[in-house]
Amino acid sequence: MEEFKKHKKIESKEKQDDIFEKAEEIDEADEIEEEEEVEENDDEEVVVKKAKKSGKSKKSKKVNVNDTIKHKIRLTAHASLSVAERIINGLTNAYQNVFVPPKETESSFNKDQGNKYFDKAEYEKAKDYFLLYIDDGHEQDAEILFMIGVCFKNIQQYKEAMVYLKKAEKINKDDADIIAELSDCLIQLENYAEAIGYLTKVIDVHSDDSYLYYNLGTCYEKTEQLEEAKKSYKKAIDLDPREVVYYQALGFIYENSGNHKDAIACFKKAMDIEKSTQRSSTGGGTKKESQKA
Secondary structure (H helix, E strand, O other): HHHHHHHHHHHHHHHHHHHHHHHHHHHHHHHHHHHHHHHOOOOOHHHHHHHHOOOOOOHHHHHHHHHHHHHHHHHHHHHHHHHHHHHHHHHHHHHHHHHHOOHHHHHHHHHHHHHHHHHHHOOOHHHHHHHHHHHHOOOOOOHHHHHHHHHHHHHHHHHHHHHHHHHHHHHHOOHHHHHHHHHHHHHHOHHHHHHHHHHHHHOOOOOOOOHHHHHHHHHHHHHHHHHHHHHHHHHHHOOOOOHHHHHHHHHHHHHOOOHHHHHHHHHHHHHHHHHHHHHOOOOOOOOHHHHHH
């Protein structure tokens, strides 16, 4: 009897195991079927509804469904983030196109600002804008190179002025204005011998400019070419007989060479011009002259 009971127990246990194995196989089949339905359908709400409808309460199955939902949410969030990033990038590009000027526009702005400050004689500011313009790829703009040189000259940086005036001269070799400014810088740097060469060149173009002859006379005087200096000063006086400094310069040449008579005549002429200028600036002559009139 006991052996029979043992046999029944073993048999029932085997049947129980078979039932459990079949139940597990059914569960696995159901899980596979539902996973396939999840992959075929992108709607998360449908996935959840199907999971509830199946009535399956096993923990492993819930974990699978939850993992699927989380995966879908992550994909949706990632897609949304990509769209947001594209929108932000588009707005950024639009902002740059509106508010960041193209390189050529920026160059034009620097040139215009330089011209504005140059016309107002604010040479330091003008120079800085012109330099930005040149650095933007306009190294061959002779006009701006010339203006940079003039800016440096007017703030008494003569060596720097020479650098840019020389660059302008290489582009426009026969430009009289460039040559004249170069001669001025050379005089300020006391390079009188080289200045003579530039002055004679520019005088060929501007032969009616008295100041150029005065500068030339100064250079000849500094290099002890006194006869040439006298000729240049006399030419300056012929072109502008009302300029006091021309008579003074010629008077000193006569004085230093021992010609006191001609020196006195030049100084006297300079004094007469000064007195005449003062009377004109005060509105007429002396009180007695006014009464006689």
